[in-house]
Amino acid sequence: MSGHANTYVPKSRLAKWFESRLPLVGLMHSSFVSFPVPRNLNYFWTFGAILIMMLGLQIVTGVWLAMHYDPSADKAFNSVEHIMRDVNYGWLLRYAHANGASMFFVAVYIHIFRNLYYGSYKAPREVLYILGVIIYLLMMATAFLGYTLPWGQMSYWGATVITNILAAIPVVGDTIQSLLWGGYSVGSPTLNRFFSLHYLLPFMIAGVVVLHVWALHVVGQNNPTGIPIKSGKDAVAFTPYATVKDVFAAVVFMLFFAYWIFYQPGYLGHADNYIPANPAVTPAHIVPEWYFLPFYAILRAVPDKLGGVILMFGAVLILAFAPWLDTSRVRSSNYRPIYRQFFWLFVIVCVVLGWLGAKPPEGGYVIASQICTFYYFAHFLIVMPLVGLFETPTALPGSILESVTGPGKQIESGSGMPVGAAAAPSSKG
Incomplete structure (x- = not known):
């Protein structure tokens, strides 16, 4: 996955046997242990790891919720109430999943603005950046589909508004609308389709995330100066330096996330969504998340x-x-x-x-x-x-080192990466 030499050396006979047939451990070591990262990365660079953590949390809680959810117009709302009241820790799963979507977008917007501020989209990282935009589009589709599943007033009318908007697309708009509706209006077939797509898309996101991480390890990480790694002293090993920073940032983010789950679980939602969907009553103001x-x-x-x-x-x-x-x-x-x-x-x-x-x-x-x-x-x-x-x-x-220590200053011997380890990312910008 990474673009630099693999420094992993298996020690046991079993490890050598396995590595010669499937170098999985070596791949993980070169990508997440010895991989050289710029030594001047700030905490804005930790949001990639936070987003991977949030994606995993959303998939786990989503799969568990799906075991108790009934995707039919007559039973969807009551099945959500069943999850909240009767399923062991169902309230925690639902609040974690619903607020997790908001936290996911908090992290992704910080990640996007960081990319735009530091120019992380510039060559040679164009493909890496475009994969990130694709992930964002898939996230938006997944979040919209998930918002319709509780089948409250705002869910129903949100689905109605968006599917009617799609009908405005020339040539294919009506066809797309009919496929999503599964009939002549928003109803049970629509909800079934939205549930199926909402369940599928997170795994598609995970697949694109793998490509995103792969592309990152080929071209190397950008940094706050925007200049490339020029020597081994400009870089440090991903583990423990970047790993410790990622873990600390993830813990702080989880504390922030926990506040919304336990103290403000419904604040980021809409009150009308606690009312069962009623096609005969239009909310005064239809607003998305x-x-x-x-x-x-x-x-x-x-x-x-x-x-x-x-x-x-x-x-x-x-x-x-x-x-x-x-x-x-x-x-x-x-x-x-x-x-x-x-x-x-x-x-x-x-x-x-x-x-x-x-x-x-x-x-x-x-x-x-x-x-x-x-x-x-x-x-x-x-x-x-x-x-x-x-x-x-x-x-x-x-150099990156100069941006950290100041002009003409040096670091202690041995505190940087070996020059050869940083060669691949620095040669590509």
């Missing part, structure tokens, strides 16, 4: 239904083109004083879009959504290409 609100605001910013759908999907897909839209040769925004201001403006715009997505589509909220939507796309289509051409970056450090 908080992590979809920026895209919901973009959808409603355009009066034309098809135009809104195009912009909503385009807001996600445009992320995949960042490696080619950014014209700067400097990766990290730490050394890009002009672009750094635009980046933080972009973050503020995304937060404001999320706030606007929860507001009714009327008056000043619509105008504000249109302004923020314009800047969202302008950041990628105008700011990234133009700022990279005219901006004068500040001076970069001569």
